[in-house]
Amino acid sequence: MKLAKALIIRGDLQKKLSDTKNIIQKNSVVHKESNPNIDPNEMIVKANRIIDELDNLMERIHRTNTLAKTSDGRTMLKLLTERDTLRNRHKLLTSTIESTTKTHDSYFGERYHDLENIKVTVPVADLQKQADDISMKMRHLNITIQENNWHIDLLD
Template sequence: MKLAEALAQRAAAVRQVEQLRARVVGSARYQEGEEPAENAAEVLAQAGEVLDELERLIRQINRTNSTVLIEGGGTLTDALARRDVLRLRHSVTTAAADAASGRDQRGAVRQLRSELRILSALPVAELRAQADVLAKEIREVDTLIQRTNWEIDLIED
Protein backbone atom coordinates (compact mmCIF):
# COMPACT_ATOMS: atom_id res chain seq x y z
CA MET A 1 0.00 0.00 0.00
CA LYS A 2 1.25 3.47 -0.86
CA LEU A 3 1.61 6.07 1.87
CA ALA A 4 -1.05 8.25 0.22
CA GLU A 5 -3.56 5.39 0.45
CA ALA A 6 -2.83 4.98 4.15
CA LEU A 7 -3.35 8.72 4.65
CA ALA A 8 -6.74 8.47 2.93
CA GLN A 9 -7.66 5.51 5.14
CA ARG A 10 -6.60 7.48 8.21
CA ALA A 11 -8.84 10.38 7.21
CA ALA A 12 -11.75 8.00 6.63
CA ALA A 13 -11.18 6.35 10.01
CA VAL A 14 -11.19 9.74 11.76
CA ARG A 15 -14.50 10.60 10.08
CA GLN A 16 -15.92 7.20 11.04
CA VAL A 17 -14.88 7.66 14.68
CA GLU A 18 -16.65 11.03 14.76
CA GLN A 19 -19.81 9.45 13.34
CA LEU A 20 -19.66 6.60 15.85
CA ARG A 21 -19.08 9.07 18.68
CA ALA A 22 -22.21 10.97 17.68
CA ARG A 23 -24.19 7.72 17.52
CA VAL A 24 -22.97 6.64 20.98
CA VAL A 25 -23.86 10.01 22.46
CA GLY A 26 -27.29 9.87 20.85
CA SER A 27 -28.01 6.41 22.22
CA ALA A 28 -26.29 6.62 25.61
CA ARG A 29 -29.50 7.71 27.39
CA TYR A 30 -33.12 7.06 26.64
CA GLN A 31 -36.44 7.71 28.27
CA GLU A 32 -38.04 5.05 30.42
CA GLY A 33 -40.55 3.05 28.41
CA GLU A 34 -38.78 3.85 25.12
CA GLU A 35 -36.18 1.89 23.22
CA PRO A 36 -32.83 3.49 22.34
CA ALA A 37 -32.21 4.03 18.64
CA GLU A 38 -29.13 1.78 18.83
CA ASN A 39 -27.34 -0.38 21.34
CA ALA A 40 -24.83 2.16 22.68
CA ALA A 41 -22.49 -0.55 24.00
CA GLU A 42 -22.23 -2.18 20.57
CA VAL A 43 -21.59 1.16 18.86
CA LEU A 44 -18.98 1.99 21.50
CA ALA A 45 -17.27 -1.35 20.88
CA GLN A 46 -17.31 -0.66 17.14
CA ALA A 47 -15.69 2.72 17.80
CA GLY A 48 -13.00 0.96 19.82
CA GLU A 49 -12.22 -1.32 16.87
CA VAL A 50 -11.97 1.61 14.46
CA LEU A 51 -9.74 3.46 16.95
CA ASP A 52 -7.44 0.42 17.20
CA GLU A 53 -7.15 0.39 13.40
CA LEU A 54 -6.57 4.15 13.39
CA GLU A 55 -3.75 3.78 15.90
CA ARG A 56 -2.13 1.06 13.76
CA LEU A 57 -2.36 3.28 10.67
CA ILE A 58 -0.94 6.31 12.48
CA ARG A 59 1.99 4.25 13.77
CA GLN A 60 2.76 2.97 10.27
CA ILE A 61 2.42 6.43 8.74
CA ASN A 62 4.66 8.00 11.38
CA ARG A 63 7.24 5.23 11.02
CA THR A 64 7.24 5.68 7.25
CA ASN A 65 7.44 9.49 7.46
CA SER A 66 10.39 9.33 9.84
CA THR A 67 12.45 6.89 7.79
CA VAL A 68 11.81 7.94 4.18
CA LEU A 69 14.46 10.27 2.81
CA ILE A 70 13.23 12.82 0.32
CA GLU A 71 14.75 14.84 -2.48
CA GLY A 72 16.81 17.72 -1.12
CA GLY A 73 17.74 15.85 2.06
CA GLY A 74 15.91 15.15 5.26
CA THR A 75 12.99 12.89 5.99
CA LEU A 76 9.36 13.21 5.09
CA THR A 77 8.75 14.20 8.73
CA ASP A 78 11.22 17.07 8.26
CA ALA A 79 9.31 18.21 5.15
CA LEU A 80 5.99 18.07 7.05
CA ALA A 81 7.46 20.19 9.84
CA ARG A 82 8.82 22.64 7.26
CA ARG A 83 5.42 22.94 5.55
CA ASP A 84 3.62 23.49 8.88
CA VAL A 85 6.02 26.25 9.91
CA LEU A 86 5.88 27.86 6.47
CA ARG A 87 2.08 27.96 6.71
CA LEU A 88 2.27 29.61 10.14
CA ARG A 89 4.93 32.06 8.92
CA HIS A 90 2.74 32.93 5.92
CA SER A 91 -0.27 33.45 8.19
CA VAL A 92 1.66 35.77 10.52
CA THR A 93 3.15 37.72 7.62
CA THR A 94 -0.19 38.25 5.85
CA ALA A 95 -1.89 39.18 9.12
CA ALA A 96 0.85 41.75 9.78
CA ALA A 97 0.49 43.17 6.27
CA ASP A 98 -3.31 43.33 6.61
CA ALA A 99 -3.06 45.09 9.97
CA ALA A 100 -0.40 47.53 8.75
CA SER A 101 -2.46 48.42 5.69
CA GLY A 102 -5.57 49.01 7.78
CA ARG A 103 -7.38 46.26 5.95
CA ASP A 104 -8.87 44.87 9.15
CA GLN A 105 -10.01 48.26 10.51
CA ARG A 106 -13.39 49.45 9.33
CA GLY A 107 -14.27 53.09 9.59
CA ALA A 108 -10.70 54.21 10.26
CA VAL A 109 -10.77 56.84 7.50
CA ARG A 110 -10.17 60.43 8.63
CA GLN A 111 -13.14 62.70 8.14
CA LEU A 112 -11.46 65.98 9.06
CA ARG A 113 -7.90 67.27 8.72
CA SER A 114 -7.85 67.85 12.48
CA GLU A 115 -8.27 64.14 13.22
CA LEU A 116 -5.19 62.06 14.00
CA ARG A 117 -3.69 60.15 11.12
CA ILE A 118 -3.13 56.42 11.37
CA LEU A 119 0.35 55.42 10.25
CA SER A 120 1.72 52.01 9.32
CA ALA A 121 4.47 50.67 11.56
CA LEU A 122 5.43 48.00 9.01
CA PRO A 123 6.38 48.05 5.31
CA VAL A 124 3.24 46.59 3.74
CA ALA A 125 4.67 46.05 0.24
CA GLU A 126 7.68 44.16 1.62
CA LEU A 127 5.43 42.00 3.78
CA ARG A 128 3.21 41.18 0.79
CA ALA A 129 6.32 40.23 -1.22
CA GLN A 130 7.53 38.02 1.64
CA ALA A 131 4.09 36.39 1.81
CA ASP A 132 4.26 35.64 -1.92
CA VAL A 133 7.68 33.99 -1.52
CA LEU A 134 6.40 31.96 1.43
CA ALA A 135 3.31 30.86 -0.52
CA LYS A 136 5.57 29.63 -3.33
CA GLU A 137 7.74 27.71 -0.86
CA ILE A 138 4.62 26.14 0.69
CA ARG A 139 3.43 24.98 -2.75
CA GLU A 140 6.84 23.51 -3.57
CA VAL A 141 7.16 21.64 -0.26
CA ASP A 142 3.56 20.45 -0.48
CA THR A 143 4.11 19.16 -4.03
CA LEU A 144 7.20 17.27 -2.87
CA ILE A 145 5.26 15.76 0.03
CA GLN A 146 2.31 14.75 -2.16
CA ARG A 147 4.57 13.22 -4.81
CA THR A 148 6.48 11.28 -2.16
CA ASN A 149 3.21 10.05 -0.61
CA TRP A 150 2.27 8.41 -3.92
CA GLU A 151 5.75 7.01 -4.60
CA ILE A 152 6.58 5.50 -1.21
CA ASP A 153 5.24 2.23 0.14
CA LEU A 154 3.89 2.24 3.69
CA ILE A 155 6.12 0.47 6.20
CA GLU A 156 4.00 -2.43 7.43
CA ASP A 157 4.14 -3.77 10.97
Protein backbone atom coordinates in the same frame (compact mmCIF):
# COMPACT_ATOMS: atom_id res chain seq x y z
CA MET B 1 0.70 -0.16 0.49
CA LYS B 2 1.87 3.31 -0.49
CA LEU B 3 2.03 6.10 2.07
CA ALA B 4 -0.59 8.08 0.13
CA LYS B 5 -3.09 5.24 0.38
CA ALA B 6 -2.43 4.96 4.12
CA LEU B 7 -3.14 8.68 4.48
CA ILE B 8 -6.45 8.25 2.64
CA ILE B 9 -7.37 5.33 4.90
CA ARG B 10 -6.42 7.42 7.94
CA GLY B 11 -8.81 10.14 6.81
CA ASP B 12 -11.56 7.59 6.29
CA LEU B 13 -11.00 6.12 9.76
CA GLN B 14 -11.02 9.57 11.36
CA LYS B 15 -14.34 10.33 9.65
CA LYS B 16 -15.77 6.95 10.66
CA LEU B 17 -14.70 7.58 14.28
CA SER B 18 -16.27 11.02 14.29
CA ASP B 19 -19.53 9.64 12.88
CA THR B 20 -19.53 6.85 15.46
CA LYS B 21 -19.00 9.35 18.30
CA ASN B 22 -21.97 11.37 17.03
CA ILE B 23 -24.16 8.27 16.98
CA ILE B 24 -23.10 7.42 20.54
CA GLN B 25 -23.92 10.95 21.73
CA LYS B 26 -27.33 10.97 20.02
CA ASN B 27 -28.29 7.61 21.51
CA SER B 28 -26.79 7.89 25.00
CA VAL B 29 -29.88 9.51 26.50
CA VAL B 30 -33.47 8.76 25.53
CA HIS B 31 -36.88 9.20 27.11
CA LYS B 32 -37.36 6.63 29.87
CA GLU B 33 -40.10 4.85 27.95
CA SER B 34 -38.06 4.70 24.72
CA ASN B 35 -35.14 2.72 23.46
CA PRO B 36 -32.24 4.16 21.51
CA ASN B 37 -32.28 3.67 17.75
CA ILE B 38 -28.79 2.20 17.98
CA ASP B 39 -27.24 0.62 21.08
CA PRO B 40 -24.59 3.14 22.21
CA ASN B 41 -22.72 0.38 24.09
CA GLU B 42 -22.21 -1.53 20.85
CA MET B 43 -21.09 1.70 19.20
CA ILE B 44 -18.53 2.29 21.96
CA VAL B 45 -17.06 -1.15 21.21
CA LYS B 46 -17.02 -0.27 17.50
CA ALA B 47 -15.38 3.10 18.23
CA ASN B 48 -12.66 1.39 20.25
CA ARG B 49 -11.92 -0.97 17.35
CA ILE B 50 -11.64 2.03 15.04
CA ILE B 51 -9.32 3.77 17.53
CA ASP B 52 -7.10 0.67 17.67
CA GLU B 53 -6.95 0.45 13.88
CA LEU B 54 -6.21 4.18 13.64
CA ASP B 55 -3.51 3.89 16.30
CA ASN B 56 -1.78 1.10 14.39
CA LEU B 57 -1.97 2.97 11.10
CA MET B 58 -0.75 6.25 12.63
CA GLU B 59 2.24 4.51 14.16
CA ARG B 60 3.17 3.08 10.74
CA ILE B 61 2.68 6.47 9.05
CA HIS B 62 4.86 8.22 11.63
CA ARG B 63 7.56 5.54 11.37
CA THR B 64 7.50 5.84 7.58
CA ASN B 65 7.69 9.64 7.68
CA THR B 66 10.61 9.45 10.10
CA LEU B 67 12.65 6.92 8.13
CA ALA B 68 11.67 7.24 4.47
CA LYS B 69 14.00 9.36 2.36
CA THR B 70 13.03 11.39 -0.67
CA SER B 71 15.10 11.50 -3.85
CA ASP B 72 17.02 14.51 -2.48
CA GLY B 73 17.91 12.67 0.74
CA ARG B 74 15.52 14.44 3.11
CA THR B 75 13.09 12.48 5.23
CA MET B 76 9.36 12.94 4.83
CA LEU B 77 9.33 14.20 8.42
CA LYS B 78 11.73 16.98 7.40
CA LEU B 79 9.43 17.97 4.53
CA LEU B 80 6.41 18.01 6.84
CA THR B 81 8.17 20.12 9.46
CA GLU B 82 9.35 22.52 6.75
CA ARG B 83 5.74 22.84 5.59
CA ASP B 84 4.59 23.56 9.16
CA THR B 85 7.29 26.22 9.51
CA LEU B 86 6.23 27.85 6.26
CA ARG B 87 2.58 27.81 7.38
CA ASN B 88 3.51 29.50 10.65
CA ARG B 89 5.51 32.18 8.84
CA HIS B 90 2.66 32.72 6.36
CA LYS B 91 0.07 33.03 9.15
CA LEU B 92 2.30 35.54 10.96
CA LEU B 93 2.61 37.71 7.87
CA THR B 94 -1.03 37.51 6.78
CA SER B 95 -2.36 38.22 10.27
CA THR B 96 -0.04 41.23 10.51
CA ILE B 97 -1.26 42.48 7.13
CA GLU B 98 -4.88 41.94 8.17
CA SER B 99 -4.32 43.92 11.36
CA THR B 100 -3.43 46.99 9.29
CA THR B 101 -6.80 46.97 7.56
CA LYS B 102 -8.94 47.04 10.70
CA THR B 103 -10.94 50.15 11.33
CA HIS B 104 -9.55 52.69 13.70
CA ASP B 105 -12.53 52.09 16.04
CA SER B 106 -11.32 48.57 16.73
CA TYR B 107 -8.01 49.98 17.94
CA PHE B 108 -8.86 53.22 19.65
CA GLY B 109 -12.57 53.07 20.44
CA GLU B 110 -15.27 55.31 19.13
CA ARG B 111 -13.81 58.52 20.58
CA TYR B 112 -11.21 58.66 17.80
CA HIS B 113 -12.86 59.31 14.46
CA ASP B 114 -10.02 61.15 12.80
CA LEU B 115 -8.29 58.79 10.39
CA GLU B 116 -5.37 61.20 10.20
CA ASN B 117 -4.38 59.98 13.66
CA ILE B 118 -3.88 56.41 12.42
CA LYS B 119 -0.43 55.27 11.28
CA VAL B 120 0.52 51.85 9.89
CA THR B 121 3.88 50.86 11.36
CA VAL B 122 4.76 47.89 9.15
CA PRO B 123 5.69 47.77 5.44
CA VAL B 124 2.50 46.12 4.15
CA ALA B 125 3.66 45.75 0.53
CA ASP B 126 6.90 44.06 1.62
CA LEU B 127 5.04 41.75 3.98
CA GLN B 128 2.59 40.84 1.21
CA LYS B 129 5.47 40.00 -1.13
CA GLN B 130 7.02 37.81 1.57
CA ALA B 131 3.66 36.09 2.15
CA ASP B 132 3.27 35.48 -1.59
CA ASP B 133 6.79 34.03 -1.80
CA ILE B 134 6.06 31.70 1.12
CA SER B 135 2.79 30.63 -0.53
CA MET B 136 4.72 29.65 -3.64
CA LYS B 137 7.27 27.70 -1.57
CA MET B 138 4.42 25.89 0.23
CA ARG B 139 2.79 24.94 -3.09
CA HIS B 140 6.08 23.49 -4.39
CA LEU B 141 6.70 21.69 -1.11
CA ASN B 142 3.16 20.26 -1.12
CA ILE B 143 3.73 18.93 -4.63
CA THR B 144 6.96 17.28 -3.49
CA ILE B 145 5.23 15.76 -0.46
CA GLN B 146 2.34 14.43 -2.57
CA GLU B 147 4.67 12.96 -5.19
CA ASN B 148 6.68 11.19 -2.51
CA ASN B 149 3.52 9.92 -0.78
CA TRP B 150 2.69 7.97 -3.95
CA HIS B 151 6.20 6.49 -4.26
CA ILE B 152 7.05 5.58 -0.66
CA ASP B 153 5.92 2.25 0.76
CA LEU B 154 4.33 2.27 4.19
CA LEU B 155 6.59 0.56 6.72
CA ASP B 156 5.35 -2.23 9.00
